[in-house]
Amino acid sequence: MEEGGRGGVCETKSNSDWAELTHECLTNILSRLSFEDRWRGTMLVCKSWLHACKDPCFFSAFDLESQFESSVTESPLWWSPEFERKIDAMLLSVVDWSAAALKEIRVRHCSDYSLAFVAERCPNLEVLSIKSCPNVTNTSLSKIASGCPMLKELDISYCYEVSYESLEMIGRKCPNLRVFKRNLMNWIDPSQHRGVVPDEYLNACPQDGDVEAAAIGKFMPLLEQLELRFSKLSASGLGAISEGCLNLGYLDLFGCANLTSRDMANASANLKNLQKIVKPNFYIPRSVFHTERYGHWRLYDERFQTDIFRI
Template sequence: MINICSHYSYRSPNLQVLSIKSCPHVTDETMSKIASGCPLLKELDISFCYQISHKCLALIGQQCPNLRILRRHLMTRFNPSQQEPFLPREYLDTCPQDGDSEAVAIGKFMPQLVQLEIRFSKLTNKGLALISEGCINLEHLDLFGCMNVTSRDISNASSNLKQLKTLKKPHHCTLMLESNTERYGLWQLYDERFQTDFFRI
């Protein structure tokens, strides 16, 4: 695995795992050069990189057709004191993240994903639906902190994901999906009782 912050090599044709986590100076332009030079990339972590936009996500998907794992975690804005030591508030405010636009890029250009982690994304039920329609091979989906989607949204979307094994929901609940639909129904009933629209942003 290469961390691009310490190794600025734009062309690594055999590279399969890349982490640029928490690199505030990595932009769309930088990432587009990396993607075009790493066609065999299978795993990518671009968490907390706020200058990478949905346009670049689409380009990554096109240039890296073998991508299987994407991590795109973001900082929570519910408690600013937790994020300020890592990223200046001014930086976050000037780089707004469009969750649904990113979801469109992921669903359309990353169909081979088996693991997707998008913690604290601002995507809505529309974006989640597009991901579930485009990434039907997903086995692991992490939606922790994605408070714009409800249990009903997640249930509707996951009906397309026949391979799904692990689902981390926005409200701290991890649901292990099993073939036993009766047991899953009990989990779903419990979840619907305790999650309401109060949790929507």
């Protein structure tokens, strides 16, 4: 039997067992399968196939984000301790098998435990996306900052136990950082998260938007892309970013209800390289704010970025 592959031609006797294929030939064949196919089926066939599936050549990237995104709806089970342990186990295995080759990790619902292992074993990591991790804290992020200095992209969206201290540490020790995402859940209309995200976590939305913005502006000066959806930063926080991150080409502020149209204009004027800014354009229930502070017309015009009431 002959098997053609990218690495050449693999020759075995016609009556040979597939388990007897050389390691090189097996990895050549298995490289045509997706991670999911290798993980769920191929590595369970026999010991030689399991060994081949653990080859570091398969683990320059570990991406589960596509699996989460392909789901029609978010599952409450994702927020359970059992699911977190499964994600941790997968991440630990992949990091171990990668032999320091991992450059990209995109997962959700991991914990400090597995992330500390990433920091220890992945010195060449360039992309880290760990959205929706309720048990990721400053403890593991400080280790990531020290152990993964090559980071170019970091996404800690919906990680509410991470504070501005981690942002400072990442900024200081990861000078190559170009993309940073710190999106929060929709705290203005949390109904879309009810029944999925635990209420105690949903209600723990970070309040220190300006402090985080100040850390970003001071310690991440080379950022080119920044996402802060539903952040509670105000004009002073946005000012710190626009003064410190002059290379920004993309800025996403959707849902940042404390910003006005004037704040947007001031920031845009200062950011000469800005190509796109996503403004907080959406309807916010009037009950969220104190109308006596802003006045009826100003509330709708400046706060919600609309001209409908302008005379």
